[in-house]
Amino acid sequence: MKVFAQVIGGDAVQYTLQEGATIADLKKQEPKFASYQASINGDSADDNDELSDYAVVTFSEKIKGAAPRHN
Numbered sequence: 001m002k003v004f005a006q007v008i009g010g011d012a013v014q015y016t017l018q019e020g021a022t023i024a025d026l027k028k029q030e031p032k033f034a035s036y037q038a039s040i041n042g043d044s045a046d047d048n049d050e051l052s053d054y055a056v057v058t059f060s061e062k063i064k065g066a067a068p069r070h071n
Helices: 023-029
Strands: 002-007 013-016 036-040 043-045 056-061
Touching (some): 023 036
Parallel strands (some): 002 056
Antiparallel strands (some): 002 013
């Protein structure tokens, strides 16, 4: 199957993956995506989410949560 992937602000590149491939499989094929948070067709995704043919995967900087408040 074919998917398109890009880091926000970069060019989309087409990748060919096996049917049933996940975000983790895409990250293995293209290691530069390893440190980014993925979204599939605009929806937040994690490494276990399965991709579909012609999905658009966008990678962005991971956002770190705020520290809990202690009163």
